Each structure stands twice: as structure tokens, then as C-alpha cells.
Amino acid sequence: MKVTLYTGTIDLSEDSALTTYIKETIRCLIDYDDLKICLIAPYGISKELKDLVEYIVYKKPKKKRFRYISAITHSTQKINLSKCDILHCFGNEAASIALINNMVKRKNCIILSHIFGLSSSESEVHAKYSLESKVTKKFNIWREKFVIKRSHGLIVLSEQTKNYLIEMYNISASKIYVAPIGINLEVFGELFNEDIKLHEELKLEGKRVILYTGWISALHGVLELIKAMEIVSDFHDDAVLIIVGDGPLKGTVERYIQKKNINNILLVGQVPFKEIRRYHSIADVLVIPHIKSAQTELNPSTKVLEYLSSGKPIVASNLKPIVDIVKNHAILVEPGNPQAIADGIIQLLDDKELSSILGKGGKEIIQNNSWQKVGRSIKEAYKDIYTRK
Template sequence: MATIVYPPTINFSWLFQRPQQILSRMATKNYTVYYLNKTYDANYKRGITELKENLYLVNGVGIGSIKLREIPILWISYPPNYSYVKMFKKKYVIFDSIDYPSDEFSEWRFNFEEVQKAANIIFASSRKLYNINKRVNNKTFLLPNGADFKHFNKAERIFSKRPPDLPEGKPIVGYIGALATWIDWDIVDYASLACPEYNFVYIGPNLNMKKLPKRDNIFYLGEKKYSMLPEYLQFFDICIIPFKVTSMTEGADPIKMYEYLSAGKPVVSSNLPSILRCEGIYTANGKAEFANMIKEALENYDDQKRKRLVDIARENSWEKRAEYADRIIRYYLI
């Protein structure tokens, strides 16, 4: 088949985001995938390790350690990695455009236009990114984020013991993801005050926040292993995406939305363009409406809505995304 090389952007074991998810699926479609870690990870041996069939981790060594037998496909999601394009005389380039280069992602502007023009194919994770890339490169295709459906669907029912650090006594409003400046912390604080009958649980690493809201019903549980996330999600009653609405987040397609839906959980989100518009997903303008919709989401939730949300997630799985990417690559490149 073909060989995909993913230059160092994020370590394979960190948070398991779009690059890890979709490239793992491409390996199941008979692509040979080389995923380069950004930094050395002591949990893996130095060198090239086969993680599963056709999927190789390049850890602590450079891209030159890969022995290529065919013209590679450079799969680039971080525009400054355009420098890797120049290392190969013959190559195909896929630009996986996943974040709008502004605000917290302003450094992604560097080489953004260069990688747009160099790409044989551009995949865009949101409609906003699709539009800005399509103006430059006609081989641009909308490829939204997706769900690791089998992994998170376990949380549709209670399947294991309650984690000991989860608060008890009240319904749980839960968030899984990075604690960062793109979260609207005014919403977080206001919702906890307006909804004292709920516990608010936040799971994820603190990326860049020096100060977080503190209330009796707010619980920060820190980063958890990816394998453990369904064990927490199963006990969430409502899931939230309390993002600021900015030029950056307007180009985002939150992966957590698909993960929440896989478990059949009702979702309350800030009013972002990529949030799916369907029954069981609530979008709010402002903190007061956000708090009200948390209450409405729980009051109006039933088995029929749960099943509908799970069906939506199933149709938006990473497997479905990889199938589409594979069709595009086969038609235009190989």
C-alpha cells in the first residue's frame, strides 16, 4: 500500500487526540504509519517500535531512521513542520488542518500558507478551516473529528466500580479535556453558583491556568489515563463544553463532543459553529443561559434521547473518518 510519516507534533501517549486516533485507523487500512514522538518517552524503547500491525512509533530518534521503500505521504497537522517537506525530494503531502491559527494557536500561523500550497490534499476538521483552505487549495475536504466509539460507549451503562475520587451525593456535570485559557471560566464559576444542586467535575491536565475557580461543588481531578476515562464518564449525568467563543474556537470541532455522545450523555456547550445541532445537545449564549440549559438537559433526558445520541456518535466514529480519508487518498494520490 502506501507509507504515512507523521512528523513530531505531540507524543503518541499524550491525551490520544486526532493524530493518534486517525493514524491508528489508517494503519488498519494497510497503510504503513510512522508516528514520530515530539520528545523521548521513557515508556517506550528508543528507536522504532511496532505498536500494532502497520503502526510504528519513532521514539527518541530522527526521521532519518525510517527506511523508506516508496514515496512517502507526509501527514502534517502542525504547520511549522513544513520544514520536513524540504527533506524529501519525492513525497506526497497531506495537510490535516485541525486548529485555526489564532489566539492560543497563533504560532500555527508560521508556514500555514506554505503547507497549504504544498499539500496534495488538505483535510479540514471544521467548516471554518475548510473554507479558508479551499480558497487556496482546491483539493480540500471536510473531515471532522470523531469518536473512539467502542472505547467510550462502555460508559453508556455502569460497567465498573465508582472511582474513589468522584464526589457523591449530587448529579455530576462533567468535563473531560485540557484546563486552558480557551475555557470560559466565568461560565464555570457562574454555573457552579447557579446550580448548587450539582457537582461539577473537571478531568484533564492544567495546560496554562494559574488560577482556577474554587467552589464547594467544583472538583478538579487532574489528568487520567485515556484507558480510565470511561470509568469516570459512566457516572456523569450531563457533559459540558464551556468554551469561549473566539476566532480560534470558532474553527474547533471538539473531540469531547463525540466522546460524550458515544456514552449517550446529554451535552451543554457554548454556541460554537461545529457543535452538532440535534435533540440532546444544547448550545448556550452566555453564562446564564448555559446554567439554565444544564437544568433543562437533565430534566428532559430519557432513553430515547440517549439512544439517538449514541447513534449519532456511531455514525461519527474515527473508523468512518478513516474510511473517508482512505477513499480520498486512493482517488487522488495512489
């Protein structure tokens, strides 16, 4: 069976939770002798993959806002030449391009669309802060519906998302497959000693470190976390919040910090994925402050498993996809409530024994969430959708 993996606008040379998911999936799939894997992606070759898989690239513009148009222009011919049994599309942009190409060329290629998020939910939240999101909101929602309705099959990250799509779009359960998030046990399976050098570089002597890593957006509750830190400071003047990452809300966050004259928050920016563990090692408390929305109530966060692997205590929003993974191995707080987030952080800073218990318990959870397990789920999806052709 030949499967072509198509990433649309997603550049695999970039470093993010999404590209990590895709690259780890590819590594698992190429181990199956009965699968012939071809990858079509924007130019910006992933060094880890270029020698492992047939890799077809196409041009991409420097500005992200033009990437969708560029992908339509430069990738459709590559898709047509791949002559695959299944076209596995990562994200709504890739899937919509493949589906339209199928219609225009009157092809009957099986389109399997991998859904990572709900555009309807993301657009609703981001439109409050971004003019661009307001402008593109209706189109993104239409595109999502088009992909969900027209794809031959869908892969989602959780059973909650599967059930939501069945009810919302009245589609058959047999059309939807679940491939949850995973973690690289070779990288994250062992405890990582505190990185003294990084501690010194960031001038954290005598500080208690609260850490957030990931996308800086409204959905991820970063502003609520910053407001929580203003409360924490009244009880622990040695506490400092480190934010590792980038995103559309970064400018808003910077302006808020400046306006409030907050001096215990450090914005590090985006770092290579392999560096994340260094930051985990110096943290006293890790935080997942996601707000409540359709997106966060349906899809798990990739950082949950990474956090659990660190052996450090976690404060997390009480949302089902998070709870299903962490169980009782984290302090769960009301989503979007800075006071609740602050109370959780303070509780862990004040109770070393509880912090130790939660950290050790979380470390055990990740053993059942390998990327190999994710790969098997996707392989089964290929087999099922191909036999039902």
C-alpha cells in the first residue's frame, strides 16, 4: 500500500508541537514493511527525515499569510504525480487543497484528513485579539466543515473530538479514527538532572521557577497565568515565571507586563524542541492554564505528556482531555481563573511533599503513551479505510 503524507502549509523544518507529532508519526510508519511512504511538504527539508523517506518538496513564501495560496499553486502537481492509494493530509489546509484537487481533476484518491484543532473554536477566541482572525474567521469555519464532510476518513486526537464531530456534523463513527498524542520515551523517559548552566544563564539564584512552555495565545490562557503570577508574588516574592514559546498574543502579553510594571516574568521566546527539557529541569512548578473552549475541551495538549515526563508537579486547567491523562497526578483548577491558578501554584510552592508525590506519579503515566502506539493506530486506520474503498 502506498501512502502519501501531505503537510500543506506545515514546514517540517520548523520546530513545534505540531511538527514533532508529524515527524514522530512518520518515523513509526516507515517501520512497516507493507507500507510505502512518500512525503510531500513545503521546502525546508527536515534533516531527520530526508534520508528516511521519499521526500518531495515545493516552494513556500517567507510570509506565513501567503503559504496557503502558495501550497495550492506549487503542491497540487506533486500530489497528482505521487499516485498513491491513500493521501494522508495533516491539517485542514492540506486536506482542503487535496479535496479540491480531487474534484477538479476528477480523481478518486482516498483522502484521510488529520484534524488537529477546531477552526470554529480557535477563530472565535483569537478574533477578540486579532484583526486578521476576524477577517478569516468565516472562511476557516467553512473550510473546516468542507474537510469534515468531504473527506473519506478523519483522524482526531481524542474520543471527545470523535463524539463531537459525530454529533455536530452527523457523520458515521466508522469514518473517524483516534490517534492520540504520544511521547518519545527514549528522550523523555528518563529523569533529567537540573541544568545548572541554564539556571546561571537566566540569573535564577534563590528563585522558585514557575514554567510555561508552548503557544502564546488566548486559548492557552497565558494572560490568565500572568495575572495569577501577580497574586503569587504577594505570597512568594522569590517566585519567577518563565514563558518559553511564541504566538499571536505575545505582543499583548508584553504590553500588559510593561503596563503593570511586572518584573518577575521572563519571556524567553521560542527554543528548539530538544532544549525544552533543560527548562523543565530548572522548574519548581509547571503550568497548563488553558481556558475553557470547544477546542480545549476536546483536544489534549501535547505539553501534558512532556510535563509529566519531567517528574515535576503540575497545575493544570480542569478540562477533560487533560484530566483523562493526568488523572489525580496534578493540581486541577478552574479554567480561565487567575485566582484559582495562583492558589494551585502557591499550594505546590508551600508543600514540598505534595509536589514530590505528584511529580513521581506523573512520571509513571507516560509509559503507556509511546509514539509507537500512535503509529499502530494510524496503520490500522489505513488498513480499514483502504479495505472499505
